[in-house]
Amino acid sequence: MIYFDNSATTKVAPEVLQTYDTVSQKIWGNPSSLHSWGENAWNLLEQARQQIADLFHVKPSEIIFTSGGSEGDNWVIKGTAMAKHRFGKHIITTSVEHAAVRNPTQQLKDLGFDITYLPVDKEGRINPADVKAAIRPDTILVSIMAVNNEIGTIQPIKEVGEILKDYPNIHYHVDAVQAIGKGLDDLVFSDRVDFATFSGHKFHAPRGTGFVFVRSGRKLAPLVAGGGQERTLRSGTENTPGDVAMARAIRLVKENEAAAVKREQAIKERIYDHISKFDHVHMISGRDKGFAPHILCFAIEGVRGETIVHAFEDQNIFISTTSACSSKKHSEAGTLAAMKVPDNIATSAVRISLGDQNTLEEADQFNKVFDQLYAGFKKIIE
């Protein structure tokens, strides 16, 4: 089996599962309990927070555990709206965000907020000058993803940060769900970024884990209010086994990051260079500069994306249409529509997404299967 759908989710790493299991069985107290059984769990949770903070060179108090990417994105967007609505109701985001950002902004729109969705160029990238032009006295938040989940475009996070230095009251949020372990920390944690969202299941940690980086001094209203856990910012009994396991997963990601980025880029190039030679193939992701190493989106004009996915599946190779979230609902691919990719190509688009367990041999195997399938598709197309 070749699993090329790592942007949808990843397999929990055995060491990470081991940690989860050990903590669940041995240190299962409630971290908020006053007794020593609770204190042990508290200490472990804080140790995990410290480890994560150290790996990203931030303060432990700036790491707030959540259940994943959707919660993190919703929290920063709605938490900013709740905390700052008296100062303004204008939010700037992009037309290529994941639904976890797009839909909360739509909900706020229904409540009377004004949302600017920035356009993108043909590589799916915003122009920082458009951010500057969109800023108004009532702007409270700018939310921009680091890496697009459908085609892998890296957004100009630092350049936008430079612009926002002149507007210190505006919250700056980065959806970094697809950026972890891809050599992009200097961008995600650049000095003007206030909030960054992460999701554990994208990097071999269990489902239902994640965290938000919240820069000291920045205020968000809690989305989940209750017993006051996570310094009142995110209530609910802490997921100690999940959070400790996630810290271990991050440690593994960081230990292997340089080699993984190199290998994923090499795999991507090998596939890109092979399939881009075919007449009906449209490459939608860029090959290297400005694109993440792990995502490759392409279309075979005249063949529906679903057909391509299932044809590969029959050969035991797992890829996806452009986003796992939209693929089952058959919704239009948001990013490709924003890039003005014609419909007949957008509906033929598929995504390969790599992880640190993929190999160059798998790329060769993919290319071989591609040749066979393309020969069959050609008969339908021509």
Ligand SMILES: Cc1ncc(COP(=O)(O)O)c(C=O)c1O
């Ligand atoms: C860019 C981006 N943001 C947010 C999410 C949502 O994350 P989660 O599945 O952890 O809710 C995803 C998931 O694919 C994503 O790719």
